[in-house]
Amino acid sequence: MADxxxxxxxxxxxxxxLELLRKKLDLVRLPDELEGAEWNYGVPxxxxxxxxxxxxxxxxxxxxxxxxxxxxxxxRDIEVDGHGTLNIHYVHQKSEVKNAIPLxxxxxxxxxxxxxxxxxxxxxxxSDEHPSFHVVAISLPGFGFSEAPKxxxxxxxxxxxxxxxLMVALGYNEYVYQGGDWGHILGAHAVTHYGHTNIKxxxxxxxxxxxxxxxxNPLLFLGMLTIPFDTVTKTRLAHSMKWQSxxxxxxxxQATQPQTLGYSLSDSPVGLLAWIYEKxxxxxxxxxxxxxxxxxxxxxxxYWFSRSGPAAAGRIYYEMTSxxxxxVLEGTKYSSVPLGASYFPGELVxxxxxWTSMLGNVKFExxxxxxxxxxxxxxxxxxxxxxxxxxxxxGPAHGVVxxxxxxx
Amino acid sequence: MAPAADTETPFTLAVxxxxxxxxxAKLALTRLPDELDGAGWEYGAPLADVRRLVARWQDAFDWRxxxxxxxxxxxxxxRPLAVDGHGTLDVHYVHKRSEVPNAIPLxxxxxxxxxxxxxxxxxxxxxxxSPEHPSFHVVAVSLPGYGFSEAPRxxxxxGKxxxxxxxxxxLSLGYEEYVYQGGDWGHMLGAYTAVQCxxxxxxxxxxxxxxxxxxxxxxxxxxxLKSLLPYDQKTLEGLQATGLYRMKGLGYMIQQATKxxxxxxxxxxxPAGLLAWVYEKLVAWSDDYPWTDDxxxxxxxxYWFSRSGPAATLRIYYEMTAxxxxxILKGAKGPTVPVGLSYFPQEVFxxxxxWAHTLGKxxFVxxxxxxxxxxxxxxxxxxxxxxxxxxxxxGGAYGVVxxxxxxx
Numbered sequence: 118m119a120d121x122x123x124x125x126x127x128x129x130x131x132x133x134x135l136e137l138l139r140k141k142l143d144l145v146r147l148p149d150e151l152e153g154a155e156w157n158y159g160v161p162x163x164x165x166x167x168x169x170x171x172x173x174x175x176x177x178x179x180x181x182x183x184x185x186x187x188x189x190x191x192x193r194d195i196e197v198d199g200h201g202t203l204n205i206h207y208v209h210q211k212s213e214v215k216n217a218i219p220l221x222x223x224x225x226x227x228x229x230x231x232x233x234x235x236x237x238x239x240x241x242x243x244s245d246e247h248p249s250f251h252v253v254a255i256s257l258p259g260f261g262f263s264e265a266p267k268x269x270x271x272x273x274x275x276x277x278x279x280x281x282x283l284m285v286a287l288g289y290n291e292y293v294y295q296g297g298d299w300g301h302i303l304g305a306h307a308v309t310h311y312g313h314t315n316i317k318x319x320x321x322x323x324x325x326x327x328x329x330x331x332x333x334n335p336l337l338f339l340g341m342l343t344i345p346f347d348t349v350t351k352t353r354l355a356h357s358m359k360w361q362s363x364x365x366x367x368x369x370x371q372a373t374q375p376q377t378l379g380y381s382l383s384d385s386p387v388g389l390l391a392w393i394y395e396k397x398x399x400x401x402x403x404x405x406x407x408x409x410x411x412x413x414x415x416x417x418x419x420y421w422f423s424r425s426g427p428a429a430a431g432r433i434y435y436e437m438t439s440x441x442x443x444x445v446l447e448g449t450k451y452s453s454v455p456l457g458a459s460y461f462p463g464e465l466v467x468x469x470x471x472w473t474s475m476l477g478n479v480k481f482e483x484x485x486x487x488x489x490x491x492x493x494x495x496x497x498x499x500x501x502x503x504x505x506x507x508x509x510x511x512g513p514a515h516g517v518v519x520x521x522x523x524x525x
Numbered sequence: 526m527a528p529a530a531d532t533e534t535p536f537t538l539a540v541x542x543x544x545x546x547x548x549x550a551k552l553a554l555t556r557l558p559d560e561l562d563g564a565g566w567e568y569g570a571p572l573a574d575v576r577r578l579v580a581r582w583q584d585a586f587d588w589r590x591x592x593x594x595x596x597x598x599x600x601x602x603x604r605p606l607a608v609d610g611h612g613t614l615d616v617h618y619v620h621k622r623s624e625v626p627n628a629i630p631l632x633x634x635x636x637x638x639x640x641x642x643x644x645x646x647x648x649x650x651x652x653x654x655s656p657e658h659p660s661f662h663v664v665a666v667s668l669p670g671y672g673f674s675e676a677p678r679x680x681x682x683x684g685k686x687x688x689x690x691x692x693x694x695x696l697s698l699g700y701e702e703y704v705y706q707g708g709d710w711g712h713m714l715g716a717y718t719a720v721q722c723x724x725x726x727x728x729x730x731x732x733x734x735x736x737x738x739x740x741x742x743x744x745x746x747x748x749x750l751k752s753l754l755p756y757d758q759k760t761l762e763g764l765q766a767t768g769l770y771r772m773k774g775l776g777y778m779i780q781q782a783t784k785x786x787x788x789x790x791x792x793x794x795x796p797a798g799l800l801a802w803v804y805e806k807l808v809a810w811s812d813d814y815p816w817t818d819d820x821x822x823x824x825x826x827x828y829w830f831s832r833s834g835p836a837a838t839l840r841i842y843y844e845m846t847a848x849x850x851x852x853i854l855k856g857a858k859g860p861t862v863p864v865g866l867s868y869f870p871q872e873v874f875x876x877x878x879x880w881a882h883t884l885g886k887x888x889f890v891x892x893x894x895x896x897x898x899x900x901x902x903x904x905x906x907x908x909x910x911x912x913x914x915x916x917x918x919x920g921g922a923y924g925v926v927x928x929x930x931x932x933x
Contacts, residue, residue, distance in 0.1 A: 137554060144551055148793040148836030150786065152679050158843060159786030268562045362849060366780030366788075373776045376560060377569030377805045381791035381798030383558040388791025388798060395787045428558030435568060441772050 123286075126190040126206060126262065128182050130422045135178060138386055138421060142173040145387050160391045160398075168394070169387055172414050181415040185231065192262065195282045197275050199268075205283060206262035206424070207255045208233055212241040214249040218508055218523045219289035221280055222254040225298020225323075226430060227393040228491065229419050230256045235497035240504065247505040248515075248523025250293075255283060257299065259432060265425035272436040273306030273448050281311045291518045294319040295504060297492055299433060301325070305449040305476065312452040317517035319477070320504060322492040324458035325466045326476035327446060353467035360465045364399060367392065371434035372441040379428025382420075389427050390417050402463030402489035455514045457481035457507040459500060463489025480513035481506065532697070536601040536617060536673065538592050540830045545588060548796055548829060552583035555797045566808075570801040578804065578818055579797050586822045598645060603673065606693045608686050610679075616694060617673035617832070619644055619665040623652040628660040629916055629931045630700035632691055634668070636709020637838060638803040639899065640827050641667045646905035651912065658913040659923075659931025661704075666694060668710065670840060676833035683844045684717035684856045692722045702926045705730035706912060708900055710841060712736060716857035719885060723862035728925035729888070731865040731912055733900040736874045737883045738854055748882035756877055763875030770873045774809060777802070781842035782849040789836025792828075799835050800825050810898035812871035858883075863922050865889030865915040867908060871897030888921025889914065 147169075150162040189210050194202045208230055211217070220240065222233045233254035240250040258279060259265035266275070280303070284292045294316050296304045301321040308316050370378050381388045397406060397413065406413050420427045437445045456477035460470065462485065473479050483503045488496035507514050508523055516522040557579070560572040600621050605613045619641055622628070631651065635643045644665035651661040669690065670676035677686070691714070695703045705727055707715045712732040719730050740748035756764065780788050792799045803825050807816060828835045845853050864885035868878075870893065881887060891911045896904035915922050916931060924930045 137556065141551075141554055141556075144547065144554070146547065146551075146794050146834075148786070148789045148834050149676070151677070151840070154680070154786065157680070157848070158840070159784035159789065162786075165790060265559070266561070269564070269567070363783050366776070366783045369779045370776030373773045374569035374805060376558070376564065376572070377801050378776075379558040379569070380575055380801035381788075381795050384556050384797045385791050385795035387794050388788075391787050391790040395784065426556075426558050432561070432568070440567070 123191050123193040126192045127186045128190075128262065128422075130178065130182065134422060139173070141386050142169060145169055147387070156398075160395045164394070165387060165391055168390060168410065168414065171410055172386070172390070172417075176411060176414045176418075178418060181411070181418065185415075188234070188237075193283070193286060195279050195286070197266075197271070197278050197282075200266055200271055200275060203258050203266065203279065204264040205255065205258065205279060206230070207253055207283065208237070209251075209253050209287065210237055210241050211251045212249040213243045214523065214525050216521045216523065216525055217241070217249040217251045218518050218521050219284065219287075219292035220250040220252050220504075221284055221292055221294050222252060222493070223280070223294065223296035223300030223303055224254070224257065224260070225296070225300050225302075226260075226433065227396055227420065228298060228300075229261045229416070230254050231416070231419065232491065232493045234494075236493045236501045239497060239501035243525075245524070248509045250504070250508075250523065251289070253284065253287060253289070255280065257433070259425050259429035260423060261419060262424045265429035265432075270436065271432075273303065274310060276303045277307040277310040280307050281315055284315065291315055291317050291521075293317055293508065293514070293518065295321075297322040298490065302437065302445045305446055308452040308454045308477065309449045312454040316454055318455040318457070318480075318508070318514040320457035320459070320481070320507060321476075322459045322461060322500060323464055323466065323490065324456075324460070324473045324476055325468050326472055327444065350469045353469065356467045357465070364465065367396070368434060369441065371431035372438045373435070375431035375435050376428065378431060379426075382427040382431070386417075386421060389420060393417055393420060397491070400463065400465050400490035401495055402461065402487055404489065404491070404495050451475070451477065453478045455480040455517060457503065457514065458483075459492065459503045460484045461488035461490070461492050461496065462486060465490055533602050533604040536603045537596050538601070538673070540588065540592065544830060549583060551796050552579060555579050555583075557797065570805040570808075574804070575797060575801050578800055578821060581818050582796065582800070582822050586819060586826075588826055591819070591823045591826070595642065599641075599648070601673075604694075604697060606690055606697070608682070608690050608693075611677055611682055611686060614669050614677065614690070615675040616669065616690065617641070617667040618694065619648070619663070620698065621648055621652050622662045623654060623660040625654045625660040625931065625933050627929045627931065627933070628652070628662045629926050629929050630695065630698075630703035631661040631663050631912075632695055632703055632705045633663060633665040633901075634691070634705065634707035634711030634714055635665070635671070636707070636711050637841065638806050638828065639709060640824075641665050641672045642824070642827060643899065643901045647901045647909050650905060650909040654933060656932065659917045661912075661931065662700070664695065664698060664700070666691065668841070670833050670837035671831060672827060673832045676837035677840070681844065682840075684714065685721065687714045688718040688721040691718050692726055695726065702726055702728050702929070704728055704916065704922070704925060706732075708733040709898065710845075713845065713853050713857070716854055716860055716884060719860035719862045719864070720857050723860065727862060729863040729865070729916070729922040730885075731867070731889070731915055732884070733867045733869060733908060734872050734874060734898065735866040735868065735878075735881045735884060736876060737880045738852070738858075739880055740883055745882050748879050751879040752877055760877050764877065767873070767875050774873065777806070778842060779849060781839040782846045783843070785839035785843050786836065789839055792835040792839075796829060799829060803828060807899070810871070810873050811903055812869070812895055812897035814897065814899070814903045860885040862886065863888040863925065865911065865922060866891070867900065867911045868892045869896035869898075869900050869904065870894060873898055
């Protein structure tokens with residue numbers, strides 16, 4: 118049942134925009150580097166030199182564009198209370214299976230809708246052995262080819278509203294949700310507002326919540342006191358501390374002065390490249406980007422050619438923390454909607470698994486020995502496998518969406 | 526003792542035409558982001574300001590005129606200085622002697638996003654001869670990596686190395702005993718130089734941002750006890766402002782202290798990006814100073830055209846905090862030489878005055894009703910007035926340099 122405002126969408130970057138990028142790359146001015154710097158001060162110069170040369174001389178955007186356009190993509194207007202209408206971009210792939218489970222897949226930063234690419238054929242595949250999904254992969258407002266909010270204050274509640282209105286407009290009144298990074302955080306907001314009524318279950322590959330407080334979670338809090346003696350947990354926390362002490366600059370700058378940073382990211386392709394590439398490497402589990410540099414540059418190019426430009430994407434950090442005054446989960450409430458959690462070892466924040474129960478009603482957990490922050494991209498079979506187990510026959514969230522259990 | 530003229534070279538600022546051309550070509554390709562409705566300064570440097578400044582920089586700003594004026598106003602030099610473990614760095618500095626032979630040698634040290642030009646307004650005042658106040662021989666150094674000083678090539682160039690370099694510079698100019706004035710990094714490095722080179726060479730120092738460590742019972746018992754008393758309203762306001770600043774204004778610092786190279790690519794490549802990054806602080810940290818567009822553009826141009834490029838200027842944050850893992854003043858504990866403090870109301874760090882006892886033997890304190898972080902630029906008369914009082918007849922540091930009391 119199509120909504121009349123839905124339009125099929127193809128990516129079509131103008132020749133002018135391509136020309137501008139080329140001209141800028143021709144005029145690149147690179148800094149020097151300290152001897153033996155490697156990754157200690159940020160992205161190494163040698164990597165940047167190589168990637169800039171590739172981007173300039175070998176990378177074929179039109180070919181990448183044609184590949185992206187093979188995905189079934191659309192845009193439609195979604196009205197958001199107090200924010201007018203935003204034109205939202207999304208991938209929508211229906212399964213052959215009529216009763217496939219409607220699933221909303223939500224990316225984060227520095228991710229994008231293309232993170233759904235590898236899991237899409239797996240999730241929508243038909244089989245008696247596993248459930249199938251109708252998949253909607255949205256571009257967050259201000260990312261990819263979605264319009265950006267125009268006014269301040271677009272935060273958790275507003276994202277949840279966009280998600281729900283999109284799914285309902287597509288005829289999916291009841292659906293499930295999968296996300297990592299902002300996708301995870303916004304999932305917590307989404308189930309706060311639309312849990313049970315619309316969102317019947319959700320899954321996260323970055324399942325973090327706040328630390329337990331004595332009065333709200335005494336047992337977990339007491340458990341926290343034994344941490345020094347539990348090496349597994351200690352390792353997980355040490356890993357998280359690394360992000361806390363060395364990898365958080367982007368977060369604080371984007372949460373406090375996103376516009377200032379935005380001038381650089383809008384104007385300098387190499388600046389944007391470095392800013393994002395640092396995280397693609399730091400946060401993935403040794404993903405072999407050097408063997409995939411075309412795809413890497415396609416990733417950066419999506420940000421470069423995004424509808425609202427690279428500066429808009431950083432504003433989510435500001436809005437979701439009210440300029441670094443509170444954490445990103447402010448405004449979420451515990452929901453008893455079934456929750457699935459997948460733990461990947463390279464994830465940047467790794468907290469004791471016992472804390473996940475504060476995030477939601479944990480019904481499914483899986484731990485993996487490989488994979489990082491960009492799970493859908495790095496370990497598509499594992500992630501899709503977890504979803505199949507969670508929602509499949511015998512799984513803890515089987516049949517959560519009435520009449521759409523994933524099998525015909 | 527005459528300076529070793531054979532290793533000192535007079536310096537004339539002369540940016541090559543090719544560099545000017547590249548800047549112009551890049552400015553012509555500037556791609557600006559959008560901005561949220563009514564953003565003002567809440568999200569960073571406002572779009573209207575950056576747009577206007579970029580346009581002027583491209584079309585109307587006359588760099589050569591500014592360059593000529595700088596060369597006319599400031600006697601500049603370079604000389605190679607060896608730093609233990611770091612080879613030789615070619616260091617750029619302003620050096621102006623007073624008519625008064627027994628003028629007090631003074632080293633003036635800038636910070637970030639400052640540079641040697643911050644001495645410009647105070648230079649004629651400090652070197653002026655009068656029976657009413659002391660006169661100074663002034664040396665204003667460009668920190669390694671800033672202005673036209675070479676940057677360190679290896680990791681680990683930190684407080685100890687800066688102190689060594691400053692001392693060697695002053696000694697090479699024939700100033701065995703001298704005094705020191707600094708703000709921002711100039712302040713931090715003042716503490717290091719005081720500890721390392723005082724009282725033998727550095728006899729007394731003055732700071733316009735008296736940032737210090739909180740006294741502990743063991744380090745400074747009297748100051749500690751005093752700091753336990755309830756703070757007065759003004760101090761509370763200062764602490765609150767400092768707290769707010771820490772929350773909203775430290776993104777640049779965390780980024781620069783952890784991943785200076787990553788943000789360095791943007792600042793080296795994008796004039797607009799560099800402009801916004803610096804301009805945000807010029808405005809946020811000054812006390813309603815009426816920056817003219819040309820003043821801002823000249824200031825940012827120094828960064829753009831600096832010998833080692835803008836990325837090198839950021840590394841001091843990394844080195845001085847060991848990659849954001851330790852306190853800046855960790856290696857500068859317990860300076861004992863006389864210190865003078867000037868408090869300006871819009872300084873970003875406003876700590877309780879009782880804490881300042883950890884900076885040394887306080888011999889001068891002044892509080893002002895106007896002025897911010899860039900005191901020498903915003904309030905040159907006030908700053909020089911303080912320095913004159915501190916070192917003049919009847920002042921707390923009068924005659925600290927034997928035989929050079931500043932009077933004819």
